[in-house]
Amino acid sequence: MTDVTFMNDSPTLLIVDDEPDFLRGLARSIPKEISCRVLTARRAADALSLMETNPVELVLTDIRMPDMNGIELLDEIKSRDPWVTVVIMTAYGSIDIAVDAIRKGAYDFVQKPFKPDEINRILKKALERNSLIRENIRLRSRLTGMPDLESFLSDHPGMTHVLRTIRTVAAIDVTVLIRGESGTGKELAARAIHMLSPRGERPMVTVNCPTVPESLLESELFGYAKGAFTGASTNKEGLIHEADGTTLFLDEIGDITPAMQTKLLRLIQEREIKPLGSPHSKLVDVRIIASTNRDLEAKMAEGSFREDLFYRLNVVTVFMPSLREFPQHIPILAQRFVQQAALEYGIPPKSISEEAMHHLMTQPWPGNIRQLRNAMQKAMIFCKGDVLQLSDFLDEQGKVNTPHLDTSGVRQPFRVARDELLEDFTRRYLVDALTRNHGNVSAAARESGLERQHFQKLMRKCNVKPDVFRTECNQELQCNSGLQFREIE
Numbered sequence: 400m401t402d403v404t405f406m407n408d409s410p411t412l413l414i415v416d417d418e419p420d421f422l423r424g425l426a427r428s429i430p431k432e433i434s435c436r437v438l439t440a441r442r443a444a445d446a447l448s449l450m451e452t453n454p455v456e457l458v459l460t461d462i463r464m465p466d467m468n469g470i471e472l473l474d475e476i477k478s479r480d481p482w483v484t485v486v487i488m489t490a491y492g493s494i495d496i497a498v499d500a501i502r503k504g505a506y507d508f509v510q511k512p513f514k515p516d517e518i519n520r521i522l523k524k525a526l527e528r529n530s531l532i533r534e535n536i537r538l539r540s541r542l543t544g545m546p547d548l549e550s551f552l553s554d555h556p557g558m559t560h561v562l563r564t565i566r567t568v569a570a571i572d573v574t575v576l577i578r579g580e581s582g583t584g585k586e587l588a589a590r591a592i593h594m595l596s597p598r599g600e601r602p603m604v605t606v607n608c609p610t611v612p613e614s615l616l617e618s619e620l621f622g623y624a625k626g627a628f629t630g631a632s633t634n635k636e637g638l639i640h641e642a643d644g645t646t647l648f649l650d651e652i653g654d655i656t657p658a659m660q661t662k663l664l665r666l667i668q669e670r671e672i673k674p675l676g677s678p679h680s681k682l683v684d685v686r687i688i689a690s691t692n693r694d695l696e697a698k699m700a701e702g703s704f705r706e707d708l709f710y711r712l713n714v715v716t717v718f719m720p721s722l723r724e725f726p727q728h729i730p731i732l733a734q735r736f737v738q739q740a741a742l743e744y745g746i747p748p749k750s751i752s753e754e755a756m757h758h759l760m761t762q763p764w765p766g767n768i769r770q771l772r773n774a775m776q777k778a779m780i781f782c783k784g785d786v787l788q789l790s791d792f793l794d795e796q797g798k799v800n801t802p803h804l805d806t807s808g809v810r811q812p813f814r815v816a817r818d819e820l821l822e823d824f825t826r827r828y829l830v831d832a833l834t835r836n837h838g839n840v841s842a843a844a845r846e847s848g849l850e851r852q853h854f855q856k857l858m859r860k861c862n863v864k865p866d867v868f869r870t871e872c873n874q875e876l877q878c879n880s881g882l883q884f885r886e887i888e
């Protein structure tokens with residue numbers, strides 16, 4: 400992976416090709432007037448990881464690559480950020496592949512070997528298109544009042560992908576499905592999408608599907624006509640009518656009955672509602688955002704969730720990561736909840752001891768961010784001093800909370816539960832070892848009796864990054880000694 404040129408505030412072009420000489424030559428041949436930062440990657444996987452940490456506007460990719468071909472890469476890029484412009488390089492004569500790429504959302508294609516003028520013309524056009532799209536999104540956000548997304552979703556690198564998707568889908572009127580475990584911030588993400596969208600000036604209409612009794616859900620959503628059932632003494636508009644012109648957020652859609660699924664499918668397909676007992680249908684203009692913490696694929700397999708509804712909802716999917724996947728996110732969130740609680744309860748903010756932070760980072764948090772927020776609030780209320788200590792996070796018996804070892808409420812299949820427990824144990828073990836060794840991977844591996852590579856493999860599997868465990872003195876030491884500080888994986 401190389402960063403060839405860099406110009407401030409310029410868009411970024413990422414060139415992907417497994418031929419090192421061709422890649423280098425092409426990157427160097429991009430003329431100055433196409434003012435862009437050029438990144439290169441020799442494998443699709445490297446390209447995707449570069450895109451996690453760099454805002455890439457334009458991708459120029461070869462079709463034939465060993466790990467993932469250009470069309471698969473195109474699919475993956477589009478599912479992450481539909482606004483990235485992708486240009487495909489094909490071998491001479493493979494016009495069918497080029498057409499397929501365009502059908503799948505590529506902006507253009509160019510046949511190898513190509514002349515510099517030809518590729519430069521395409522790149523210029525592609526960058527122009529991209530800047531128009533971005534400008535459009537920016538203006539719309541300004542008009543609707545951009546909320547400070549970072550302030551609640553955090554700009555931790557692990558969350559940049561989620562943030563980018565939220566910003567992008569906000570600007571286009573597509574149906575969005577937000578998936579993730581309970582308490583990961585699905586509703587918050589739905590609000591962010593709505594507020595950033597052109598519909599954001601009006602409030603979003605939220606329906607928490609499981610909390611509305613099944614017998615009432617249809618009339619609540621679609622409304623009813625006078626005389627539709629005993630007690631219907633007047634016409635009543637439903638929530639979908641209320642959401643006409645704005646966003647309808649269907650929270651926990653995985654829990655609705657097959658009959659309601661059919662009705663919602665009709666709404667999504669035809670944008671039409673027919674109140675209960677009314678002979679008339681009417682068109683509505685609603686943008687639908689749905690969320691679920693259910694395994695919809697499993698529900699489809701057992702026949703309790705309609706496939707056609709799933710595909711209608713799943714135009715764009717946002718996956719909210721669990722705290723287990725991003726323990727590095729915990730210190731930022733914990734500090735933020737301390738500040739929030741201080742403001743809310745009118746008490747001075749407190750710092751968090753190293754021991755307490757370590758405890759927070761090694762908990763499995765099955766209730767995710769919600770559970771962390773509650774733990775922080777409780778600790779803030781009961782802590783007597785200026786520093787939150789480990790004891791402020793222990794349960795009534797003075798024990799460290801270890802919910803995963805309590806199997807009484809576990810409903811998962813044995814293998815799933817066992818694998819989760821094992822991964823949780825491994826992650827805690829790694830975090831402990833890295834904390835003790837101030838983020839020094841070699842030392843932590845030595846102490847654990849593991850090969851460094853094995854230790855790194857486990858870190859990758861459990862998404863544990865060493866940087867957060869590095870103390871200031873350790874960082875200084877490494878920087879002063881002239882060593883590269885970032886871990887190269």
Ligand SMILES: Nc1ncnc2c1ncn2[C@@H]1O[C@H](COP(=O)(O)OP(=O)(O)OP(=O)(O)O)[C@@H](O)[C@H]1O
Binds near residue numbers: 583
């Ligand atoms: N990134 C975040 N930063 C700060 N607070 C957050 C964040 N994500 C979630 N929260 C807070 O955590 C709580 C749970 O969030 P939210 O209700 O959006 O989760 P959810 O995934 O919709 O949960 P459920 O599936 O149980 O409905 C809320 O109080 C929310 O404000």
